[in-house]
Amino acid sequence: MREIRNVNILAIESSCDETAASVVCNGREMLSNVISSQIDLHTLYGGVVPEIASRKHIEKINQVIEEALREAGMTLDNIDAIGVTYGPGLVGALLVGVAEAKAIAYAKNLPLVGVHHIEGHISANYIENKNLEPPFICLVVSGGHTHLVCVKDYGKYDIIGRTRDDAAGEAFDKVARAIGLGYPGGPKIDKLSKEGNPNAIPFPKAHMDDAPYDFSFSGLKSSVLNYINACEMKHVEYNRADIAASFQKAVIDVLVENTMKAVDRYDMNRFAIAGGVASNSSLRAAMEVACAERGVQFFHPSPILCTDNAAMIGAAAYYEYMAGTRHGLDLNAVPNLKLGER
Amino acid sequence: MRVLAIDSSGLVATVAIVEEDHTLAEYTVDYKKTHSQTLLPMLDEVVKMTELDLQTIDAIAISGGPGSFTGLRIGSATAKGLGLALNKPLIHVPTLDGLAFNVYGCREIICPIMDARRNQVYTGMYTFLEEELRILERPVAISVGELIERLNGWNRPVVFLGDGVPVYKELLRKGLKISYTFAPQHMNRQRAASVGTLGMRYMKQGRIESAMDHQPEYLRMSQAERERLERETEEKKAAEERKKAEEKALEYKKWRDDPEAPGMEATVPDENALDGIMPDSGSAD
Numbered sequence: 001m002r003e004i005r006n007v008n009i010l011a012i013e014s015s016c017d018e019t020a021a022s023v024v025c026n027g028r029e030m031l032s033n034v035i036s037s038q039i040d041l042h043t044l045y046g047g048v049v050p051e052i053a054s055r056k057h058i059e060k061i062n063q064v065i066e067e068a069l070r071e072a073g074m075t076l077d078n079i080d081a082i083g084v085t086y087g088p089g090l091v092g093a094l095l096v097g098v099a100e101a102k103a104i105a106y107a108k109n110l111p112l113v114g115v116h117h118i119e120g121h122i123s124a125n126y127i128e129n130k131n132l133e134p135p136f137i138c139l140v141v142s143g144g145h146t147h148l149v150c151v152k153d154y155g156k157y158d159i160i161g162r163t164r165d166d167a168a169g170e171a172f173d174k175v176a177r178a179i180g181l182g183y184p185g186g187p188k189i190d191k192l193s194k195e196g197n198p199n200a201i202p203f204p205k206a207h208m209d210d211a212p213y214d215f216s217f218s219g220l221k222s223s224v225l226n227y228i229n230a231c232e233m234k235h236v237e238y239n240r241a242d243i244a245a246s247f248q249k250a251v252i253d254v255l256v257e258n259t260m261k262a263v264d265r266y267d268m269n270r271f272a273i274a275g276g277v278a279s280n281s282s283l284r285a286a287m288e289v290a291c292a293e294r295g296v297q298f299f300h301p302s303p304i305l306c307t308d309n310a311a312m313i314g315a316a317a318y319y320e321y322m323a324g325t326r327h328g329l330d331l332n333a334v335p336n337l338k339l340g341e342r
Numbered sequence: 343m344r345v346l347a348i349d350s351s352g353l354v355a356t357v358a359i360v361e362e363d364h365t366l367a368e369y370t371v372d373y374k375k376t377h378s379q380t381l382l383p384m385l386d387e388v389v390k391m392t393e394l395d396l397q398t399i400d401a402i403a404i405s406g407g408p409g410s411f412t413g414l415r416i417g418s419a420t421a422k423g424l425g426l427a428l429n430k431p432l433i434h435v436p437t438l439d440g441l442a443f444n445v446y447g448c449r450e451i452i453c454p455i456m457d458a459r460r461n462q463v464y465t466g467m468y469t470f471l472e473e474e475l476r477i478l479e480r481p482v483a484i485s486v487g488e489l490i491e492r493l494n495g496w497n498r499p500v501v502f503l504g505d506g507v508p509v510y511k512e513l514l515r516k517g518l519k520i521s522y523t524f525a526p527q528h529m530n531r532q533r534a535a536s537v538g539t540l541g542m543r544y545m546k547q548g549r550i551e552s553a554m555d556h557q558p559e560y561l562r563m564s565q566a567e568r569e570r571l572e573r574e575t576e577e578k579k580a581a582e583e584r585k586k587a588e589e590k591a592l593e594y595k596k597w598r599d600d601p602e603a604p605g606m607e608a609t610v611p612d613e614n615a616l617d618g619i620m621p622d623s624g625s626a627d
Contacts, residue, residue: 044570045570049566051411051564051565051566052564052566052567054411054412055415055557055560058418058419058422058557058558059557061419061422062425062554063554065426066426066554076427091412092411092412092415095378095419096415096419097419098378098419099378099381099382099415099416099420099423100419100420100423100426101423102420103419103420103421103422103423103424103427104423104424104426104427106385107396107424107427108427328383329382329386330379330380330383332378332379333378
């Protein structure tokens with residue numbers, strides 16, 4: 001029998017405001033996961049400033065990579081391929097990771113595998129759930145994305161539904177700002193919601209007749225802002241915890257409804273959640289219940305793998321690598337890269 | 343000594359391998375294609391052509407700015423990745439130093455100008471003394487008007503080069519009271535061989551850094567930082583003025599209420615200090 005050799009991938013992620021590197025073995029075993037977050041810096045501006053993010057990436061990237069290798073107990077000589085996020089994301093931020101990854105791959109004569117950021121988020125589930133294999137339905141919810149995806153096979157995706165306007169996480173950020181919670185909004189709303197009544201204010205839930213799996217959050221966001229304005233005009237005190245809880249419930253209800261419609265329609269017995277918003281405790285609880293009702297297995301990464309990280313890129317890169325995907329020295333950052341594109 | 347040199351600070355992408363007294367290869371392209379797609383394939387071409395073993399280089403010289411923010415970072419990340427993988431140090435060569443070095447031996451003022459947008463140029467002033475490149479004025483981002491003023495002040499002949507020349511040629515012609523020339527096309531843009539040669543000199547002076555520590559020198563804050571700083575400076579100024587006015591008003595009130603206080607002529611408080619702070623000040627007397 002031929003000996004099966006381990007494949008170690010050094011992965012780099014710099015698509016937004018986290019500089020991250022990781023070593024992943026065979027797509028499933030995370031040997032290191034180093035993340036340098038810039039959140040404190042961007043909090044000063046109420047959101048991510050692309051130029052500042054890019055500058056921070058170039059400052060931190062070598063340190064993060066070296067730490068990831070050290071934590072894994074490896075040198076570049078133990079690495080079989082370099083994986084890197086090349087889109088979607090902020091172009092200036094992506095370029096730092098892409099240029100760095102290409103130079104390392106070139107100097108060490110290693111294969112280079114470009115990874116789609118969303119594919120990374122989906123693949124985060126492979127790391128902690130060794131028994132999860134396609135096909136399954138995956139909901140990717142983050143500050144930049146809201147995608148309902150049918151994962152047909154490793155690296156093969158059908159996008160079933162997506163947001164028509166704001167991403168779910170974006171709506172969290174905007175509502176958090178409106179009620180004075182600041183950036184980033186997701187975790188803060190999650191926390192405050194626990195003190196509020198989710199049925200206090202009946203915020204609208206958007207359903208698209210022509211596209212049952214699509215989402216829309218901008219109407220919901222506007223109605224929250226209108227509610228606050230109306231209270232202020234009438235000099236009525238509003239309860240921030242009730243707003244947070246009611247807004248969050250409206251988002252979660254739609255996410256759960258559409259997702260379960262897809263799970264039923266595609267007759268899937270596995271469902272996974274991914275992306276920054278996937279660490280929202282109420283969303284997880286609601287999905288857990290809905291899945292249990294249907295006898296569907298529910299998978300979710302732990303919070304550290306929900307946020308932007310490089311381990312998920314390493315997991316995705318492994319399956320791309322095994323499928324023969326290789327990128328050249330002319331690999332460019334593609335800020336609006338579509339899922340499934342090569 | 344053998345140095346790999348990279349410059350992607352402007353429209354030009356250029357890579358070179360230089361040794362003492364010898365340029366092994368140089369590849370320079372000034373064509374509208376993104377550096378992220380061209381830079382590494384160009385390096386690969388040069389390495390293949392010269393059958394170079396990358397491990398034999400002693401350092402990587404990188405044009406470290408100023409320049410296009412994104413262009414600088416593409417070059418910088420490439421150099422940092424190479425430095426990390428090959429375990430070699432980096433030499434930070436300021437972009438304008440590298441440009442000035444193109445005009446080797448020039449005894450006049452060498453003035454590289456790069457278009458910095460927002461009606462500014464990145465510029466510096468250099469000259470050669472014996473065989474050494476001397477900096478007369480360090481790299482800065484200033485308006486062309488200010489550059490003209492400074493150059494007229496030096497009152498010496500000038501050679502211009504850089505991608506700012508076609509943009510500001512007419513303004514320079516109108517404003518300069520000194521004699522000047524424009525460097526011809528074989529030396530008027532970034533050349534990696536210059537960056538590498540100058541880089542070797544800097545290396546001999548001990549001016550190297552680790553791939554980890556290297557980062558570009560932008561000479562300019564990001565727009566968001568600049569606006570925040572302006573806002574904060576304004577707010578601070580307003581707060582200081584407010585505080586000063588309050589103190590003055592308090593001083594005046596103390597003087598007014600104190601029967602032992604010296605006469606009017608001894609302290610003359612600023613009447614305006616009360617404006618907006620003590621609305622009843624007018625009726626005090």
